[in-house]
Amino acid sequence: MNASISKNDFMNALTKVASALPSRATSIYALQNILLEFKEGEGAIRISATDLEVSSVVDSPATVQEEGSLAVIGSKLIESIRELPDDEIILSSSEKNVLNLKSGKTRFNLRGVSREEYPTLPVLTGEKSFKVSSKVLKEAIKKTIIAVSVNEARTFLTGAYFTIVDKKIRLVSTDGHRLALSDITAGEIGKEKKNVSVIIPARILLIAAAAFEPDEKITISLSETHVVFSGETGRFSGRLIVEKFPDYQKIIPKKFETSIKINRQVLLDTLRRVSVYSTGEMTPVSFNVKSGKIFLHAESPEFGDAQDEIEAEVKGPAIETNFNSKFIQDVLKVLTGDELNIEMSSKIAPALFKTDNDKEYIYILMPLRG
Helix, strand or coil: CEEEEEHHHHHHHHHHHHHHCCCCCCCCHHHHEEEEEEECCCCEEEEEEECCCEEEEEEEECEEEECEEEEEEHHHHHHHHHHCCCCEEEEEEECCCEEEEEECCEEEEEEEECHHHCCCCCCCCCCEEEEEEHHHHHHHHHHHHHHCCCCCCCHHHCEEEEEEECCEEEEEEECCCEEEEEEEECCCCCHHHCCCEEEEEHHHHHHHHHHCCCCCEEEEEECCCEEEEECCCEEEEEECECCCCCCHHHCCCCCCCEEEEEEHHHHHHHHHHHHHHCCCCCCEEEEEEECCEEEEEEEECCCEEEEEEEECEEECCCEEEEEEHHHHHHHHHHCCCCEEEEEECCCCCCEEEEECCCCCEEEEECCECC
16 A cells, blocks of 8 residues: 655544544554555545544545555554654555655654454444534534533433424533523425434534534434434544433523623623632622622632622613523633623523524523522
8 A cells, every 4th residue: 555645634634533532441452543544546545433432534635556454553643643744744554564654754664453453334324314514513512512411420411412493403402500502504304304302422522513624514414323424524423322311491491580681701701700719619609680780799718709790781670699600601602792691580590691693592501509
């Protein structure tokens, strides 16, 4: 096998597939490898990785003189390519499955294994598929992923719920303290696709968000057990969480008593300042809404307290409650637009956060008790 490839193209492709390498120690040696397949007719090197839960395949443009394949340790390959000069890289193989890398005067010889020793990647074709813009998908994932639970004891909350509502794809996530909901306009959705309800693990969503260029068209394919994200140069697949997602509609309030309009960036900056004195796992900050202002207060038994206030447009009765400061900052960082809308009902009822720029997105946050 023999091929030449630019360092930048090769490094970009390796970075994408590396997300499918095992994140923990594994007894299956072959899974530590990245598979390289030289495709002469396609003018590309196909680069693959898997941990058997997630699989990544990327075709990187290359000039292929001789076809062939072998697998090498992924971490060492990436380290080697990173340290090569910023020039064209010549790849070839010698006896005993050694990958030869040459760039300028630098040469690396990396021991590998044959294609036959590498796991066979499943060829997955989803029973239902949806076409979406990569840019829109990335935005929806960024805004939804913040509310995914990291508690592995509640597996059904460690991913985003994927369903169809009003001919749009809906992603919903919750960790029990907050909920994020984002709707995505997709290609034509027929009646046979309307009964889709699956949970996609957060890891797969993050891989998909990072893998594709903003101008790509993405096909999302679903089977009973797997999801596949396919673009122009890559394919990423993984197992679904086959459990029941909670009835999220019950969490979303139907009416509110107090409406607040406030500058999003001003609130974010003020929260950061006050939160210096907010300690503990839940980082509590007191919100006192009254008389056209929001008064913020945080207190630390060890260090003291902090107070600040912000001008706001308030309609409805005054409310005083406590929120997790980090959870509010999380949503303020992913929202766009200057004007933030906050809807509240009482000190114990969930609040809703949204902006006019993000009409397809809502964020629900439960107040803290006490």
